[in-house]
Every structure is written in C-alpha cells, then in structure tokens.
Amino acid sequence: MTARPRLALVSSDLETRRRLAEYLTGAGFAVHECDELSIPSSFASLVLVSGRAADADALRARVRSWLKLASSPRVVVVTAKPSALKDLAAIHGARLFVLAAPAFGWDVVDALRENPIEGPRGA
C-alpha cells in the first residue's frame, strides 16, 4: 500500500485550517496542522493559507525561508496578496504554487498533484 504523502498545513485561522485539513485528508494526504512550522523539510509539501491582514514582506520572508531550507518540498500558498510572491514564483516555479484567495480546496489539491511529489530528503 502506498503511504499517504505528508503535508503541513499552516494557517492561523483555525476554522479555515480545520476545513481544509478535512478536505485534504479526504483527498489522500496525511495532514499535519499547525499555525507555525519550524522543520519544513520533514514534509513532502507545505500549504500556507495566509490571512488577509498578513504583511506582504513577512509572507515573502516566510516562504523564502521555506524554499531555502527545504530543497524538495512543494510549497502551495493561498493568499490575498499573490503579487507579493511573484518574484519567488518566477525563480521557484516548479516548487512554488501561489493561489489567489479565496481558492477552492481542489485548487490546492491540483497544485499539490501537478507533478508527482517526491519524498522529503532526510526524513
């Protein structure tokens, strides 16, 4: 039996996180919910749902740090400020998927499945 791909779902909005986690679990992912993430490299994918009030610079810095630290995980970001990540998406197009909020759960699933997800390195 194939192991479920592990993903971290990061959002400070508890209700959004709970609903999306339920959806992603149904779609076959092993979801770890959190509002902060310290070890991104232990997951095959990272999903960040950024609140409307989130600061664009802070969002960019967080995503950049994830991309720098974890070489294999795919990062999917749902945000009201997709333009804040335009530069990063241009550099990390194969790993970074930016979706404008509000997005359907299946938009997140499609981004996660775009190409086969590799296992995390060193996990």
Next chain:
Amino acid sequence: MASPVMRSFDRILRAIAEKEVTVTFVGESGAGKEVMARRLHDLSARRGGPFVPINCAAIPDALFESELFGHERGAFTGAAERGPGKIEAATGGTLLLDEVAEMPLALQPKLLRFLESHRFMRVGGTRKLEVDARVVLATLRPLEEEVRTGRFRADLYYRIQGIVLTVPPLRDRRRDIPVLIDGFLTQLSAIHDCERPRLTRSARAALLAYDWPGNVRELRNLIELVTILRSGKAVRLQDLPPALHRAAALREPAEGLAIDPELPLAEIVDRVVKHVISEERGNLSRAARRLGVSIRTLQRRRRA
C-alpha cells in the same frame, strides 16, 4: 451556495456520489457543469484519485483518439515517445468528458467498448490495458437531440445515459449572485493586485436583475473588468455594460418613479416634483398638497 435550488442539487450529488453510476450534467455554457462534476468526484470514494477533465470540443478530430487513449512510440509521425492518454491519467479517479456531444462519431464505438469493459488499446498498441476510472459526462444540450440528428450513436447514448442532472442557469438561482460577486471581487482583486472596488446599490441591483446568458463565467468576466477599471473606487451603474442598464430599467415598475440613489439630492427632488406634477396633470395646488409644500415652494423648485 445560498439558493435552495443549488442546496437541493448538492443533496442529490451527495446521494449519488458514492454509487458507481454514470452521471451526465446538462446545462448552459458557463453554468458550472465542470465545478459540479468536480464536486461529485470530491464526494465520491474516488476523491483520493485524480480528476481529469477533457473538453471534447477543444480537441481536433485527428488528435482525439491519441488524447483520450494515448499512443505507443512511433504510432504516428511525431510520436517519438509513448504517451498515456487522459483515460490512463484518470486511473483510480474520475474522467470528465465535457461537451461529449462533440466527440467524433468515428471514435464513439471505441469509447463504448471502454465503458463496457474498462479495457482499451493505445493508438498503435497491441496490448489491451485495463483502467479503473469513473466516467462523468457534460453536455450543453440533452443527448437525445444529438441522437435524433445522428450526431451521437444511440448505443453509446443508452450505455451512458445513467443519471441526468440539469445544472440550473444563474438566472434561476439569483440568490447565489451576491455570494459569487463577493467571492470574485476578493479573488480577482488579489489576482490583479488591485484594491477591491465597492459596488454601489444601483450597480448591485443591476447585477441581480440581469439574466446572465453566459452564466457564472460571464459574471466572473464582468467582475474582472470592473475590478481592474474601478480599483479601489465605487462601481456605479454607468460603469456597467449597457445590457445591464437595460436589465435594471426593465426590472423597475412600469408605473411609478424610479429613483437612482447615486444621483445628487437636488436631482432626486427635481424628479419627484416633476413626477407628482405630471401625475396631477399639471395641477400645482394638488401637487403641492401631496408633496406637503406650498405652491410658491413648488414654483420655485420648478424654476430652479
């Protein structure tokens, strides 16, 4: 969705999703057939598998077979590598054949064989492959019409008939319009990096009154336009296309006075005064009585 018709539609989807029956979505262009098919997939036991939509109207006839069933290396010029088709891509999940009535007649028997046996051969292949995928269909017009005109094979029609669900057009579920407007305004402002515009009451009323022949797709396109053109500003009735002005006017009562709250107060008062004078056939004293002002005030307003 806010409308009772879509809530009831969703109840039907929930009831049939787990059953391995063929489902055909019939509905106007832009009504949301693909979204409903995706919802069906997500509610089914196949939700962990892929959802693969294919628009039968968008693929040239010559490429259709290869697109759907895949091809072996060297099957035709340019087929340098083996290529899996959409059916294989949908293994364990759901394959949506959108605008299925547009599928080339010559290919329909091959699809029929696949639906009956879940087995098929790639173009240029010699080996039969087995795939477990649920096939869901979508069409603009009921397939019976296509069968009658000879554009769709009767045997395939009877095989795929299954459950037919009609996706209601947007004009039949107007209560969904405000929810869709707000969702699109938020999403499209984010996509285009614009400040979310604000809809005035008259503009919102016009959007609700319009019949939306292009359905949700047309609504989204219009919201995209006003999001870009009126970024951070108010969207007024005059910012909307003329067809929406007409819709708003048609929804106004045939008799009586239409007041646009966006007009300056002096203009609104002027219109009310003229309307009452006209209703009183020019009799100023009766008009003044009705308006609760003196004849002199009324005369002054008329001169202003």
